[in-house]
Amino acid sequence: MLETAQIYGRHGVAEGLAGVTAEVIEGLSIASVAERRHGAAGLAELMAINYGLTLPRRPAHVGAGALGAVAVGPGRWLVLGAPPDLGRSLHGVASVTEQSDGFVPVTLSGPSVLKCLAKGVPLDLHAAAFPPGSAATTIVAHIGVTLWCLDATPRFALLIARSYWVSFMAWLIASGAEFGIEVVPAKGRG
Amino acid sequence: MKLPCPFCGLRDAHEFSYLGDAGPHRPETAEGFHDYVYLRDNPAGLLQELWYHGQGCRSWLVVERDTLDHSVTGARLARGGRS
Ligand SMILES: [Zn+2]
Numbered sequence: 102m103l104e105t106a107q108i109y110g111r112h113g114v115a116e117g118l119a120g121v122t123a124e125v126i127e128g129l130s131i132a133s134v135a136e137r138r139h140g141a142a143g144l145a146e147l148m149a150i151n152y153g154l155t156l157p158r159r160p161a162h163v164g165a166g167a168l169g170a171v172a173v174g175p176g177r178w179l180v181l182g183a184p185p186d187l188g189r190s191l192h193g194v195a196s197v198t199e200q201s202d203g204f205v206p207v208t209l210s211g212p213s214v215l216k217c218l219a220k221g222v223p224l225d226l227h228a229a230a231f232p233p234g235s236a237a238t239t240i241v242a243h244i245g246v247t248l249w250c251l252d253a254t255p256r257f258a259l260l261i262a263r264s265y266w267v268s269f270m271a272w273l274i275a276s277g278a279e280f281g282i283e284v285v286p287a288k289g290r291g
Numbered sequence: 292m293k294l295p296c297p298f299c300g301l302r303d304a305h306e307f308s309y310l311g312d313a314g315p316h317r318p319e320t321a322e323g324f325h326d327y328v329y330l331r332d333n334p335a336g337l338l339q340e341l342w343y344h345g346q347g348c349r350s351w352l353v354v355e356r357d358t359l360d361h362s363v364t365g366a367r368l369a370r371g372g373r374s
Contacts, residue, residue, distance in 0.1 A: 160299055160348075174348035175298050175368060223303050237299065240306055240346040 103271045109286065113278025120213030120280025123273060124287035126206040131260075132183035133198045136176040140194035151190050154180075160236045162249035162258070171236045171249055171260075179247065179260065181206070205266040207273075208287070210256040213280035218257065220276040222246075228253060242272040295366045298348040306346035313339040313353045313369070335359055341369060 111119065134156075136144045148154045153165040156178055162171040169181040179200065180187060188197035209218065218226055221241040225231060228250075236249035246269070247260040261269045274282055292304040311331070318327050335358055342352045351369035356362070 175350055175370070177348075223306075238347050239299075239302070245346060 103267055103274070105267060108267070108270045108274070109284050112274045112282045112284070114281035117281065119211055119283035121209060121211040121217045121273075121277040121282040123270075123277075123282065123284045124208045124210075125270075125284065126208065126287050128288060129181060129201065129206050130183045130185075131200040131204055131206075132180045132187050133173075133200050134170075134178045134180055134187070134191065135196045135198075137194055137196065141176065143194035144191060147191055147194060152184075157236075160238070161234050162236045162251075163234070171247060173236075173238050173247055179204075203263060204260040205263050207259045207261065207266075207269075208251065208256060209259065209273075210254055211280070211282075213277070214255060214257065217273070217277045217280060217282070221272060222248070226250070226255075226257070228255060241269070244269045244272070292361055292363070294342060294344075294352070294354055294363060296344050296347055296350070296352060297366055297368055298350060299344065302344070302347055307342045307344050307352075310341035310343065313341045337364070342366075 108125070114120070134144070145156055148156050148170075152168050154168055154170055155163060156170055157163055157172045158175075160172055162169060167182045168184070170178045171181070172178050183201075191197055215226055222239065224237055224239055231237075231250055233250045233252050233255075236247065238245070238247045240246065244265045245262060249258050250256070251258050270284070274284070293301050294304055294307055295301050315327055315331070318324050337355060338358050339353055339355055342354050344350050344352060352366050353369050354363060355365040357364065
C-alpha cells in the first residue's frame with residue numbers, strides 16, 4: 102500500500118527531464134450541477150448571464166476565467182472553481198451539490214504523457230480523436246476517472262474520487278516509472 | 292464488444308452492466324408479476340435490452356443487439372421513454 106507521503110517526488114527513471122509531470126491540485130472548489138426537469142433552458146441562461154459559461158451538452162470541458170465546467174452525463178456537470186453562491190443562483194433550475202472534498206484533481210503533462218495514459222485509459226487520446234476541450238468519464242485500472250484535454254501540448258486534467266486517489270496514483274506512478282514521473286502539489290485553479 | 296453510448300460515444304462493454312430485455316412492462320399490481328419476472332423470451336436475433344453505463348455517464352440505455360452475432364445496431368437513452 103502506497104502511503105500519501107510517498108506519492109510526491111520523482112519516481113522511476115531518475116535521469117533527465119521527467120517524461121510525465123503530475124500536479125496534484127489542492128483547494129479547488131468543485132460542485133456538481135444537475136438540471137431539474139424542464140430546467141435546461143433556465144440553467145443555460147443563468148450560467149451564461151451570471152458566469153459567462155456555456156454548459157456543454159456533450160462530453161466536453163469549457164472554461165471562463167477562474168471557472169470551468171465539464172459535462173459528465175446528460176444534464177449533469179461538474180463546475181470547477183465553483184463560486185459559493187452557485188446553488189442560490191441556480192435555484193429552481195438545477196440541483197447543486199458541494200463536491201470539493203469528493204474529488205482530487207490532477208493535471209498531467211510531459212513528453213510521455215500519452216504513452217503513460219495509454220496503459221490505462223481505454224480511449225484514443227490522440228489530438229485527432231480527443232482535441233483540447235474533449236472530455237470523458239471512464240475507468241482506469243478499475244477506478245472511475247473524469248478527464249479532459251487542457252491544451253495541445255498535450256496536457257490533461259483528471260478528477261479522481263478522493264477515496265480512490267491513492268490507488269490511482271499507485272497505478273500512475275507504476276505506469277510513468279519507465280519515463281520518469283514527477284508528482285508535485287499545486288494550488289487550485291478553475 | 293463495444294456499445295455506442297449516445298452521450299459518451301463508443302465504449303468497451305466492461306464499462307456497462309446488463310439488465311436484460313427492455314420489452315416487458317413492470318406490472319402495476321402483484322397480478323402478473325410472476326409472468327413479468329419469470330416468463331421471459333429468449334429470442335435468437337434482434338433484442339432491445341437495457342444496459343447501465345455505470346462507469347461512464349451513469350445513464351440507462353436501450354441497446355439493440357443481435358443475440359446471434361452480438362452486432363449492435365443502435366442505442367438510445369432509456370430516459371426518453373419507450374419508443
Ligand atoms: Zn455513457
